[in-house]
Amino acid sequence: MSLQQNIMTALKTAMKAKDQTALTALRAVKSAILLAKTESGAGDDLTEDQELKILQKQVKQRKDSAAVFLEQGREDLAAPELAEAEIISQFLPEALSEAEIEKTVVAVIEQVGAEGMKDMGKVMGIVSKQLAGQADGKTISGIVKAKLV
Numbered sequence: 001m002s003l004q005q006n007i008m009t010a011l012k013t014a015m016k017a018k019d020q021t022a023l024t025a026l027r028a029v030k031s032a033i034l035l036a037k038t039e040s041g042a043g044d045d046l047t048e049d050q051e052l053k054i055l056q057k058q059v060k061q062r063k064d065s066a067a068v069f070l071e072q073g074r075e076d077l078a079a080p081e082l083a084e085a086e087i088i089s090q091f092l093p094e095a096l097s098e099a100e101i102e103k104t105v106v107a108v109i110e111q112v113g114a115e116g117m118k119d120m121g122k123v124m125g126i127v128s129k130q131l132a133g134q135a136d137g138k139t140i141s142g143i144v145k146a147k148l149v
Contacts, residue, residue: 003051003091004033010091025084029058029091052133055092059085060136096134098143104130105143117148 007029014022032054036046046054062085069078096104108126112119123144128137 002045003048003055004030004045006091007033021080021083022087024080025058025062025087028084029055029088032058049132052092055088056133056136059088059092062088093133096131098139101127101131101135101140102143102147105140105147109144109147114148117145120144120148123148 007026011023011026011030014026033046033051036050036054062081066078066081066085069075069081105123105127108114108123108130109119112122112126114120114123124137124141127140127144131140
């Protein structure tokens with residue numbers, strides 16, 4: 001089953017269960033997917049990579065919003081955002097641990113022959129493609145910086 005079908009199934013289940021948090025999150029994902037379809041003129045389907053990027057973007061938006069709310073002392077607004085992020089995360093592939101990400105980064109650094117921060121862009125490009133959907137850019141960036149210094 002494609003991601004869109006999985007989301008529609010989950011949306012129907014959330015409707016039957018009257019789960020407002022799940023409904024809000026899943027409707028936002030469905031909307032983002034439809035918007036991406038019409039934007040790119042992709043026709044019927046998006047590639048799996050495009051779908052993963054959309055999901056990651058949605059999760060990141062929720063987490064960023066929650067962080068801002070927490071900074072302002074608004075736990076009441078942060079909680080639903082984090083709950084929505086958790087619901088959307090269910091559709092993403094299993095996230096890798098930092099140790100697994102580090103192994104990949106080290107292998108790419110050796111493969112590229114990166115020697116310093118000037119090669120960070122090369123390393124980030126390759127690692128980001130390899131770990132698409134399995135790790136967020138912030139984590140990858142932190143590990144790459146630590147290894148290249």
